[in-house]
Amino acid sequence: MKKLMLLSSFLFLFPFVLAVAGCGDDSSGSVGCPEGVTECSGVCVDTQSDRNNCGQCGEVCAVGELCSNGQCGFECVGGTTECDGVCVDLSVDPDNCGLCGETCDAGEVCSAGQCGLECVGGTTECSGVCVDTQVDPAHCGDCNQPCDAGEVCSAGQ
8 A cells, every 4th residue: 555655646746856857957057048148038148249138138238339248338348349239259250250241151160260160279169169268258268157247257267
């Protein structure tokens, strides 16, 4: 009888255990979003450059301001360049590789402003993007090691 009660309890609780075990953060700090981006209202965004989620979800930059390194301002900072109202790093952005709008082919990465098959110049591939882990606030010191909002990555720390 005890075995039957134990089995009944297990079968009753098993779906709840599975549901809880299936929940949680992935390595990017948000459920379902790739590394380096955050889920805000069901959409994956880069809080380092998204004007509507600058530095954190829901932080909207004023009209005319850009979001650069998670801070609202009137110009791009940290070696980034404005492309269509977004601050990007032309040396590693596969959608703006070397020039605004210059897109790398599928399977290629942007490294040192050139599309290719591997990262060069001391950069590290993190989820298909070449990053300088010494200065990248989303990958400070290693892939997926983000700085807190307002912090700067310097020498990988």
